[in-house]
Amino acid sequence: MILELAEEFNQRFENKKNLPLITSCCPSWVKFCEQFYPDLIPHLSGCKSHQQIAGAIIKKQLSEFEQIPVEKIVSVSVMPCTSRKYESGRTDYFTQNGADVNFVLTTRELIQLIRMNGLDLNSVEPENADQPLSSGSTLSGLQGLTGSTLDSILKTIYYQHTGRTFENKSMFEFDSLSEGYKTGVIIIGNAKLNVAVINGLKNSVQLTDAIRNKKRIPDIVEIMACFGGCICGGGQPFSMKEKDYKKLLLSATASKNPELIHAPFQNKAIHDITDKIIGKPMSEMNLTLFHKQIS
Numbered sequence: 001m002i003l004e005l006a007e008e009f010n011q012r013f014e015n016k017k018n019l020p021l022i023t024s025c026c027p028s029w030v031k032f033c034e035q036f037y038p039d040l041i042p043h044l045s046g047c048k049s050h051q052q053i054a055g056a057i058i059k060k061q062l063s064e065f066e067q068i069p070v071e072k073i074v075s076v077s078v079m080p081c082t083s084r085k086y087e088s089g090r091t092d093y094f095t096q097n098g099a100d101v102n103f104v105l106t107t108r109e110l111i112q113l114i115r116m117n118g119l120d121l122n123s124v125e126p127e128n129a130d131q132p133l134s135s136g137s138t139l140s141g142l143q144g145l146t147g148s149t150l151d152s153i154l155k156t157i158y159y160q161h162t163g164r165t166f167e168n169k170s171m172f173e174f175d176s177l178s179e180g181y182k183t184g185v186i187i188i189g190n191a192k193l194n195v196a197v198i199n200g201l202k203n204s205v206q207l208t209d210a211i212r213n214k215k216r217i218p219d220i221v222e223i224m225a226c227f228g229g230c231i232c233g234g235g236q237p238f239s240m241k242e243k244d245y246k247k248l249l250l251s252a253t254a255s256k257n258p259e260l261i262h263a264p265f266q267n268k269a270i271h272d273i274t275d276k277i278i279g280k281p282m283s284e285m286n287l288t289l290f291h292k293q294i295s
């Protein structure tokens with residue numbers, strides 16, 4: 001998703017078209033925009049979310065390379081978000097393989113199922129997920145926090161323009177558990193990018209009104225409906241309190257292990273998928289698989 005978003009932004013920025021690019025990985029924000037700010041729809045990224053993209057890759061890989069009939073493939077995702085159920089059923093996200101994701105369980109529902117069936121996870125031997133989707137990067141692991149999608153896009157663009165990586169800190173620091181809104185300027189090469197992060201739907205109105213009235217035209221904006229990001233999503237256990245979110249946040253940050261792959265553009269699995277299963281970002285194949293279909 002990040003490589004696709006970075007390329008989409010590069011193209012819009014170069015052509016000065018439909019700026020700001022506003023992220024579309026949060027289905028609640030997308031629905032809010034479609035309902036209350038339909039004039040801003042051209043600014044939304046056309047790129048589907050990581051849930052939908054993972055589902056599209058799974059169906060393509062299994063049907064074309066493992067020769068499993070597509071009607072026999074059932075894709076199930078587990079998400080901290082109730083809106084993902086709605087997102088998976090949007091027909092404008094369907095491809096020729098139908099829905100990318102057939103069923104969505106929230107994390108709360110998964111926990112209930114585990115308890116109902118008396119499963120003892122401590123007695124389960126851990127094993128890796130199947131290739132090619134088994135190796136993620138630490139930046140991908142942080143996507144549950146507001147601000148991390150924008151940071152990942154900026155780091156990807158930085159790498160593309162300078163050939164260098166920006167690993168030890170964020171390019172755009174954002175505290176997802178206390179800040180509601182932040183704007184800034186990031187310089188990459190000769191480009192000066194005006195960026196913004198909105199944390200929680202109620203904090204979106206000021207900037208979206210300013211964009212609508214052409215009072216502010218940033219270049220790229222990330223908006224997440226839940227304050228904190230998906231880690232605080234509506235599908236998470238009811239019993240979670242702020243201290244639990246902080247703990248999760250710390251464990252996500254602690255996952256910045258230098259031995260792990262840092263960014264999606266350094267992830268060999270992503271390059272293998274690009275070479276063998278899909279195409280380059282914004283290629284014809286990816287536009288068909290990973291982008292909302294315009295009717």
Ligand code: SF4
Pocket residue numbers: 025026027028029080081082083084224225226229230231232233234
């Ligand atoms: S921010 Fe909330 S509504 Fe949006 S995708 Fe994440 S959990 Fe879902």
